[in-house]
Amino acid sequence: MSEKKRRSRSGGRRKKRAAREQGTRKYRPYIERNIPYFEILNEEGLALIEKNADILLEEIGVEFRDFPKALDLFKNAGADIDGECVHFPPGFCREIIQSNAPSEYTQHARNPANNVIIGGRRTVLVPAYGSPFVRDLDKGRRYATIEDFRNFVKLAYMSPNLHHSGGTICEPVDVPVNKRHFDMIYSHIKYSDKPFMGSVTHPKRAEDTVSMAKLVFGETFLEENTVLTSLINANSPLTFDDTMLGAATVYAENNQATMISPFILAGAMSPVTIAGTVTQILAEALAGMAYIQLVKSGAPVIFGTFASAVSMQSGAPTFGTPEPGHVMTIVGALARRLGVPFRSGGGLCASKIPDAQAAYESANTLQASALAGVNFMLHTAGWLEGGLSMGYEKFIMDADQAGMLAVMLEGVDLSENAQAMDAFREIGPGGHFLGASHTQANFESAFYRSELADNNSFEQWEEEGSFDCAMRANLKWKEMLKEYEAPKLDPAIDEALLEFIAKRKSEFEDRDY
């Protein structure tokens, strides 16, 4: 041992309490993966799926409904058009994507410290998306409002384990359908400074999103940079509709990212087998991503996948089961072979409440997503009831799991300090390491420390009210909302946004479609 260094004062209790409140882990804007990908098919298996997808694309084709622009672009590029159905020569889509689409891209946040890189060995964790209902322990299940929406934006902003503000984090049904996108986008900008997703429910709403982004980032910034990543679902099987294509076109033309996501309830919207389902997913995603590249070469695209197995007994979607996990793992490998970022996974479950079913189903999908190499993990936090409900407590529980995924993916430190040989030399056989110098120097960041799990003795847990996980999460989200402070926003930008929204809202009647 070297000469003992005199410890320095660190301010006693007052300073320690403040420091511990802030947590010990430094915020990182995304996860850098340092462990291998989990893959379950060999080269032969993956090549078989790719070949079958090419057969699907050529023989069966993909319909682009009510959207002549897509048919024109594909025709000019050399595909066969039969009515609204496009038949692609083998390798056609792959070639277009590989020669044009970036393998990764930066999505800028209004706070540059929160910029995310999507693709490669990175993982970006994103809140759940699209629930009409919200749920908490106090008020139960109810339709979401814009206030709920704001609350979840705030919680995602405050969570050190989530890297993105998400999109339609829940559906604010108290605002008219044709105007709620203004309030949602404004909330993401105003109450968070993490990156966010754009509106996709109408091409005009996508245009409004782009206009608002320009007010925040500057008119010319968007020409060269991506500030929006938006969700474009295929209408499986083998169909795209004009709403999604219209929004996707607006974003692509403006150099903004889209994730082309076959949304599959396997057994209903795809065949009942894993091999059949991944073949269809690959075919649909190839067609959608090729379209984007034909609209604008180099516009960022993500290969998206959402797969659930439908219960053949009842017809209900199920989550956290093994087969969709396999689907995700295989599609991850296919996306890497194609050379584009991959979106899938999240804390998916079918449970209605944050109970044991919710916890294990979500853990199954979160861990599988991380191992599969998901780059953009939509639905990481809050998901309940197959996506019908956004849970306040569930959000907190999932965000805690998200923190563990980051540590898992970061892999193993093999530095001299991590090898800990000094600790062995200091303690020797039969002692304990709690007082070792090595422990003193490293304990604070040594192990993932959950803010939610209770590891205390039975007696202490009982004295503190015998709270289960959901009850502790309930206290946590309320405390977070109470302590929330909005990130600074340039008042001139804020004013410009509010002016734009007021003007646009006055230009047309409220409508619920």
Place this chain on the structure above:
Amino acid sequence: MSDWNEENEEDIILADLSDEELVEQMADDLYDGLKEEIEEGTNILLSRDWSPEKVLNEALVAGMTIVGIDFRDGILFVPEVLMAANAMKGGMAILKPLLAETGAKPVGTMVIGTVKGDIHDIGKNLVGMMLEGAGFEVFDIGINSSVEDFFAAMEKHKPDVLGMSALLTTTMPYMKVVIDEMVKRGIRDDYIVLVGGAPLNEEFGAYVGADRYCRDSAEAAAVAVAMVTERRQSSA
């Protein structure tokens, strides 16, 4: 944080502080596990004609009470409490001979060991450390301790408290063997008996005839201090 330390905290001259300020600073220094500063502070208070007993209770024990509370509440971590207890021991080493001279008792004394058949000692060590932190003199007889080992230590040290630890469900019944023997020899009530370990609970503590089951090291320290104080008051 480090900037803050260097600019504002490093230059404190303990001897320049008033009694009140010094006691406050010593609480912070205990909290930060600063052994040399605690030794210095202890000597300064003694040089200002504080009695050893007063230094012990008002400067050291009061400071460690805060450490115990924040450990229980998850603010301080185990390695930090170890450092705090180590700093406390530094002060105690100075006070101990002086306390003996004046005939004043330490906060309490304890014999502690892991029972026969059981070689697990991390939990027992943590309890010993917390007790020392609370101003106790702790005689740790180690692991795999038989009835004879416990009796020999009690005979030698005449402690206020006997502490027994076990991690295994197969070894925890040995606590009853020790206590039954104490009853048989008519010395059970001469000692406060505390038991602990992961597989125990309150009911088991009562079953073996202990005074209390303590769920963790922080509680063991709090219980030991309270029970010794109470016993001394009632016998005074």
